[in-house]
Amino acid sequence: MTNIIPLHAFQDNYIWVLSQPDNPWCLVVDPGDAKVVNAYLEQHNKKLLAVLVTHHHADHTGGLAELRQHWPALRIIGPAAEHAKIPALTETVAEGDTVSLPQLNQQFQVMAVPGHTAGHIVFYSAPVLFCGDTLFSAGCGRLLEGAFAESAVTMYQSLQRLGNLPETTQVYCTHEYTLANLRFAISIEPDNLDLQHYQQQCLIKRQNAEPTLPSSIGLEKKVNPFLRCNNIDLQLKFSKNSAQALFAYLRMAKDQFKS
Numbered sequence: 001m002t003n004i005i006p007l008h009a010f011q012d013n014y015i016w017v018l019s020q021p022d023n024p025w026c027l028v029v030d031p032g033d034a035k036v037v038n039a040y041l042e043q044h045n046k047k048l049l050a051v052l053v054t055h056h057h058a059d060h061t062g063g064l065a066e067l068r069q070h071w072p073a074l075r076i077i078g079p080a081a082e083h084a085k086i087p088a089l090t091e092t093v094a095e096g097d098t099v100s101l102p103q104l105n106q107q108f109q110v111m112a113v114p115g116h117t118a119g120h121i122v123f124y125s126a127p128v129l130f131c132g133d134t135l136f137s138a139g140c141g142r143l144l145e146g147a148f149a150e151s152a153v154t155m156y157q158s159l160q161r162l163g164n165l166p167e168t169t170q171v172y173c174t175h176e177y178t179l180a181n182l183r184f185a186i187s188i189e190p191d192n193l194d195l196q197h198y199q200q201q202c203l204i205k206r207q208n209a210e211p212t213l214p215s216s217i218g219l220e221k222k223v224n225p226f227l228r229c230n231n232i233d234l235q236l237k238f239s240k241n242s243a244q245a246l247f248a249y250l251r252m253a254k255d256q257f258k259s
């Protein structure tokens, strides 16, 4: 049995921890803060085997140096394309690579998903997807590098690839942005009953201080406007003649959206 739980960091970051009962090792994803990770490990009597890093932003990498100091044999695995910005990496990976973690009996496939950053990668081991800041529940990452029009094309293609994973894929995003994303999604599709129902479920979870994540690819295809750009009705509503054009429009509209 494998458990994946979130550690809370900063305002709304989740550092996902993968562990197994009766196994001393565990894995963390995007540790922006080392303290919460070490506190968890100490409390649960676990050792840190490896860290997966999706992209270079400080809220995903800020804890790396301290973790590396604390765990000298630690494997820190992240995007080759952003190595210069993440000096703590001990292994770099790129599209098509496999990350093997025999101590946890796990193998992750690496997919390059440029858009939020130019070198962003995700880690996939069916049914688990650690997707960093590329896909959020009911939303997606902002386009923070390069020209908007170009990044919009690459991000659209990246999200298409994630959308083509099996519907049962569990989506472990790095931020609790779901309620804010849903306000935007409902402004785009006010009559989408799946969206309304999902918003009710998420409101209850947040009132109980529970995470809304993980989501699933099947659910996101019903509620996430950024995975619904090939919907012809939506394209017509916003007078766009392609899914890509609608994506670029929605991404810009979300940047300016005041909920």
Ligand SMILES: [Zn+2]
Pocket (backbone or CB within 6 Å): 055, 057, 116, 133
């Ligand atoms: Zn980021």
